[in-house]
Amino acid sequence: MLTEEETREIEAEFPRYETREAVCIEAMKIVQRHRGWVSDESIRDLAEFLGMTPDELDSVATFYNLIFREPVGKHIILMCDSITCWIMGYERLRAHMQQRFGVNLGDTTQDGQFTLIPIQCLGTCDHAPAMMVDDDLHRDLSPEQIDGILARYDGSANLANPREYVKNISGDSRD
Numbered sequence: 001m002l003t004e005e006e007t008r009e010i011e012a013e014f015p016r017y018e019t020r021e022a023v024c025i026e027a028m029k030i031v032q033r034h035r036g037w038v039s040d041e042s043i044r045d046l047a048e049f050l051g052m053t054p055d056e057l058d059s060v061a062t063f064y065n066l067i068f069r070e071p072v073g074k075h076i077i078l079m080c081d082s083i084t085c086w087i088m089g090y091e092r093l094r095a096h097m098q099q100r101f102g103v104n105l106g107d108t109t110q111d112g113q114f115t116l117i118p119i120q121c122l123g124t125c126d127h128a129p130a131m132m133v134d135d136d137l138h139r140d141l142s143p144e145q146i147d148g149i150l151a152r153y154d155g156s157a158n159l160a161n162p163r164e165y166v167k168n169i170s171g172d173s174r175d
């Protein structure tokens with residue numbers, strides 16, 4: 001069931017859109033901000049609330065790769081997986097990350113600290129290769145730098161709330 005707070009936040013979006021269905025991405029982002037991910041149960045509840053079928057909403061969710069349909073780690077690592085980063089050393093970075101974490105892209109480390117997600121151009125091609133960890137952009141990367149960067153996040157209790165992540169990367173600063 002949607003919480004009162006979630007319902008209130010979703011309803012606040014309605015005036016900005018022509019139909020209830022059009023709010024669906026924002027609605028999923030709201031739920032994800034509160035719960036960390038969007039479960040099947042949340043999809044069902046949201047679909048009912050928005051006048052959609054669960055399948056319709058799920059097809060939007062699976063198209064949009066920053067909506068998490070399964071639990072994610074405490075920190076989200078977005079690895080730029082586009083042409084300039086490919087040219088500038090993406091493969092070495094990816095291999096290093098996968099070896100370090102023992103997971104593939106799209107997976108979460110066993111300790112629940114990090115989820116690795118490939119993403120299209122992060123918009124900083126002149127400083128490729130690049131990645132984001134939560135809200136932080138890291139550029140001009142080499143495998144040698146990676147461990148030092150990730151040590152800042154590993155086990156830290158003072159990092160940005162990962163549930164804020166989708167809101168921030170989408171540039172939404174309204175609340």
Ligand code: FES
Pocket residue numbers: 080081082083084085086121122123124125128129130
């Ligand atoms: S291709 Fe990686 S930042 Fe643009």
